[in-house]
Amino acid sequence: xxSISDALRDAGSTSAFWIGLAIVMVxxxxxxxxxxxxxxxxxxVGEEVKIAHDWIPTGRIDFAGPSMDESAADTPASFYLQAExxxxxxxxxxxxxxxxxxxxxxxxxxxxxxxxxxRQTAKEIDRTTESNSLPAAPSDEGKQGNAASMPG
Numbered sequence: 153x154x155s156i157s158d159a160l161r162d163a164g165s166t167s168a169f170w171i172g173l174a175i176v177m178v179x180x181x182x183x184x185x186x187x188x189x190x191x192x193x194x195x196x197v198g199e200e201v202k203i204a205h206d207w208i209p210t211g212r213i214d215f216a217g218p219s220m221d222e223s224a225a226d227t228p229a230s231f232y233l234q235a236e237x238x239x240x241x242x243x244x245x246x247x248x249x250x251x252x253x254x255x256x257x258x259x260x261x262x263x264x265x266x267x268x269x270x271r272q273t274a275k276e277i278d279r280t281t282e283s284n285s286l287p288a289a290p291s292d293e294g295k296q297g298n299a300a301s302m303p304g
Contacts, residue, residue, distance in 0.1 A: 202243075205240040232256055238252050
């Protein structure tokens with residue numbers, strides 16, 4: 153009677169064993185790839201997920217356009233304003249998940265961005281005019297000269 157290790161050693165020396173092992177490995181790898189591709193986009197809400205908060209704007213904005221290449225940064229192009237939204241989901245097991253999406257901004261969001269920009273540039277213009285119109289502060293040299301001439 154032969155032991156299990158002798159039987160495996162004999163099976164490993166035959167080509168049928170290696171061909172069968174290769175077929176099993178190929179089936180396992182293909183099955184793994186197919187199952188991973190089936191779960192690529194788990195974002196659609198199914199029965200196992202409860203929506204805690206639907207899409208809520210975060211207030212974050214960004215510009216998007218045809219080319220985000222640094223070498224084309226000064227080239228005129230058409231850009232659009234994007235706004236970020238989030239939603240909170242709770243899984244069947246109670247784990248919270250936050251989903252983020254970027255969408256094209258609405259007209260009201262774009263107007264708000266422009267108003268904030270104009271207010272900010274007006275503040276900067278006011279600061280530069282104030283700094284130009286203020287009288288120069290006395291220099292430290294004048295103070296040092298006066299301190300040296302005072303008796304102490």
